[in-house]
Amino acid sequence: MEHAHATAQALSLSLSVSYLRYIPLFPLLGVLFNIFLGHRLGRKAVNIVSPGMVFLSFLVSLHAFWNLPEGGRLVDTMWLWISSGTLHVDFALQVDQLSAMMILVVTGVGFLIHVYSTGYMAHDHDVARYFAYLNLFTASMLLLVLGENLLLLFVGWEGVGLCSYLLIGFWYTDDEKASAGKKAFIVNRVGDAGFLLGLFLLFWTLGESNVWTLSFSTIQQHIAAVPAEVATVICLLLFVGAAGKSAQIPLYVWLPDAMAGPTPVSALIHAATMVTAGIYMIARLNFLYALSPTALSVVATVGAATAFFAATIGLVQTDIKKVLAYSTVSQLGYMFLALGVGAYTAGVFHLMTHAFFKALLFLGAGSVIHGMSDEQDITKMGGLKSKMPVTFWTFFIACLAIAGVPGLSGFFSKDLILEEAYASPLGSPMLWLVGTIGAGMTAFYMFRLLFVTFFGENRASHEVQHHIHESPASMTVPLAILAVLSIVGGYFPLLHFLSPLFGEHHEPHVAPLIKYLPTVVGLGGIALAYVMYVLNPAIADNMARGLSAFHKLLFNKYYIDEIYDAVIVRPIVGMSNWLWKVWDAIVIDGTVNGAAHTMEANGSLLRLWQNGNVQNYALSFLIGAMAILGYYLW
């Protein structure tokens, strides 16, 4: 009831403004600038204009945020886009509470990433093109979240997909390029097909009751006209699209490939743009998903499964960016888990906090890679703590945040998700349990990454060691700002702020065990990582006395390693190998490439038809004529 009330209120208050258009327009101008003038005006101009454009749209976003009416929205209708008969689609942008949060994150984090890039790409020869992509990425994402209708959302949707494809293909060497690009592209197109089919089905279903519209507010007004079983199909189709963009099982495979791009781009993809599109879309269409508990439970299950499996894969990766990539997949799983149990607020909350600390993690990783002369393998790092202090401390804060250490942003959002997973009418103890184990693994692998990278002895070659240096200010300042955001992000009153859309937030009532266990498990994971990667070699005795539960297991290095190997590593390596190699390589690659092969085989078969002989063509005519006449005969 409350929800419905809030909805009505949101619709009643739409303020018409005309400045929202500048939010995506500025980055778009940046794209044009970079394409046409970038090379001529040189690196300095590019370095100023590209982040500057994003900063301008950040300012406009702030303005929109301050002027957002209580419980209402801002609408900027630019022109009538598509118009025919009864169908009208406006080229219109809107800012409501959800969009306001999204644009602030996209432009804010995006701006920091742009600034960081000026330092990171200082030695690249084609910086204009790089910033053109980065600006285009930002502009598309802004269009996606600002769009007032599904079609405009789709414009941004395709835009970010296209950008990711350009970047993936652009940075690969020729050999890998073909298959990686192909994979990313096909996966994204599968998702897009799902999205479009869902869109048309929704369009048609509403049309049955004579409402031909794609505008979110109008759809919401007439949502009652959609029967529940049709809603399920629409929601599932749209979820296929969301899973493609937001890298959920089984469509997550493209995301690790996107690691091939420069690290700041990864940060942009993982934190602020692209992967959050699916979450945003489902949150935006919450009124539609509310019609179908079946679809929601699919979303929740897929989310929980992805959160868990991606975490297991993260445990064994040694490439610093791959660890972060799988961690993104896993965290997105949490967000879908939240959406699936109807806790939209919690999901969006986690989206925001994740944006801060994941951007920070990637930029920190970039700083490490930068300092380590483009080395990405963590087994060849170590001991960077003293050599790159700013990077270390900010990275440390990010790890604390993602591990869910109390007081930091990640703690609040993840905790809320898990509580909702347990307590919500759509939730279940199973979802909570899977999520909690995943949280433990997250803490473990993040700190494993931290310890192996920054602690102990440096294992790199002397030449690389010699060059290790802290990054320039253009890179460390964004790191520091993001670190602050990662700490305080949890204290923003987002839950209340979003209430006009998702209803007033109520703290779920759960038993203390349920409430605190995830945090304990998370801390346990950190402790385990600490023990295994820092303490273990030197102070095994102390451990044995201090940690009674583990003392036997950790008594002796060999013994620990054996246990680690037998209990944790082997099953998990086995599982993740199975998941990663078998599932990923055979099932996903197999079906994707198989589909491509089938297509090509069919294409070759059809080519036989085209054998060049004009008389075979005439025969084809004859067969066609016969068939049509046969149709009438019949």
Add this chain to the structure above:
Amino acid sequence: MIKLPPVNWLSLLPAIIPAFTGILVLCWDLGMKNEERHRLAWLGILGLAITAVVSFCLLGRNEPAFNGSYTLDSYAMFFNLIFCLAGILTFLMSIQYLHTSDIHAGEYYALILFAIVGMVVMAAATDLVNIFLGLETMSIAVYVLAGIWRQRLQSNEAALKYFLLGAFASGFLLYGIALLYGATGSIQLGKIAMHVNEHGASTILLIGVAMLIVGFGFKVAAAPFHVWTPDVYEGAPTTITAFMAVGVKAAAFAAFARVFLHTLGGIHGQWEGILWVLAVLTMTVGNITALVQNNVKRMLAYSSIAHAGYLLVAMVAGKELGGAALMYYLVAYGLMNLGAFGVIIAVGRRGEPNEEFADFAGLGFRYPLLALAMTVFMLSLTGIPPLVGFVGKFYIFSAAVKAGYLWLAVIGVLNSVISAYYYIRVIVSMYMHEGDKVPEKLSARPALAVAILIAAVGTIWLGVFPSASMALSRLSFLALG
């Protein structure tokens, strides 16, 4: 003494202007030096521009002429604009293309103009004889144009294949006309429509409809009558391929849609099933076969088959929305396709056509603007918003959805998903592979650059601001009555 009927000159004007321009071109050509012959193209462009302006001014006038065998309506005028667009862009591209070939300019330009006369007649014809004669006028001119590069074996072969199959298909079309005449007692579309609405469909009429579908199916390249398309498109001079892919197809659809959506609209149920199957077959065959092509020109030929499939979806959807979507999509398709062929011409050089995918490698680094234009065309053909191809596809599929053909829209969406694969391959080649092919500087070929620019700007502009042209296409289709 026979009393001549009153002549409605106004209705004939869009046909007379290109015809006279063509004759002027032929005459002027006689006393001209070879290096001056580009002036003929400018004369042709002038003629077509005047035709376009006249057609545009005549939009909104809907009056029958010559006892109802010819008409002056917005529908025809809208198509005239498409023909003029196709013709003007073809001329602009030809100025350079003729330098790289051995084609004699005079007859070449004149024949394009005469073909446009045929198209204009087809779009305005409201009786079956005029449709047939318009179609033959256009076709015979295009048969010659396909083979006009006499020294090139592919061009020879393309002309022969196109001619034989075209004449073969004309036989079917004519048979259909005969049976329609036999079944209804008239060759005028208006009277046939009245007869059909009153009496429904007799067996003879249905055989006639079947034969008409074969004949028109050939011209619009609908499967299984599409088989000639790749060979002819590949073999014909590239400018002519572009002209065929856009102009000829638009003209064929003009007559096809007028006859089926208007005249035979009363027996919609009798033919929509067939066109449904043809649409699905056409989209699928076109897209899947395009996947395995290595020649960009040939890939575009298959892609044009696939696009004929989308256009057939609009035909099946029918009614006001489907018809308007058909007309809008023809404009969209025309712009992006002409542009794509323009880029192919730009990449080619004398003696080396450079039409393979590999020949596009590295274009993005050396000719960023040319590659950017090609990217725009490919993305638009894929249906990436907010380019015109997306808006057109959305228009067609929503028309299909609205008319209740949900599955047709689903198949169409899936098909356009597949199509992305081969369009993006061009972009991949341009930006992600190293190549050593160095085309002539585009800045040295201003007319071609202008043609590509017009197409690119149109592709973007009509995608972002489509509503005016959509309204125009809708009003023009409604003029069909």
Add this chain to the structure above:
Amino acid sequence: MAPISYHLILSGILFTIGVMGVLLRRNTIIIFMAIELMLNAVNLSFVALARHLGSMDGQLIVLFVMAVAAAEAAVGLAIILMVFRNKETINADELKLMRW
């Protein structure tokens, strides 16, 4: 008077013979002649229908079909001549430069 369906069937048979000629012969001139046969079969339909309906339209159409046939013959034979000059053959199955 023979019923109109007799004429139509005869025309259908002649038309089909023409179609089969297009498919069976590899000499493009003969293929072209088979196409002329198809057109003539259609002309027969037109004339018979004109007689049946008592309207002159059908006969007029035949007149135009003849004009079209003449134009097609001129262009078609020119194309065949051109192909023969360049390739020394006019057999349909030897003209397969472009395929697949």
Add this chain to the structure above:
Amino acid sequence: MDLLTFFMLAVPLVLFAAVVILHPSPVYSAMSLVVVMSFLALYFFFLDAHMLGWFQIIVYAGSIMVLFLFVIMLLNLQNDPQEHQQPSLRTASRIGGAVLIAELVFLFSRSSSSEKAAAELPEGFGTVVALSEKLFTDFLIPFEITSILLLIAAVGAVVLAKR
């Protein structure tokens, strides 16, 4: 046209049409086509299309076929021992042709049950006067288009066939 006349014309038409597409010699094919066209002219006479019958002889059998024969002679085409197509295509086209004939015959004969009697002929049906009156009134546009068509044919033939 009574039934007897019909069959007396139909049988040779079909037979000579078959010769056109079956005889290995291009010249014989062309000559048979001339015969078919002449029979067709007769057929036109019996269907009250007098003027058209003459046109058929003059334009078709006369000019167009002479053009064909001329080209056949020019190319010096001999009988080709392999004149017929590869077996698969041959079989397919025979089956296809048979099916098409069967379908057309079946559909046309089905329609004959609801057939109306032939209309009364107006005065002067099929004469040159009636033909030309129609040509310059109702068919004025097609007449004009034909002029462009023939111009194209002339230009095209010259472009393609000149050395």
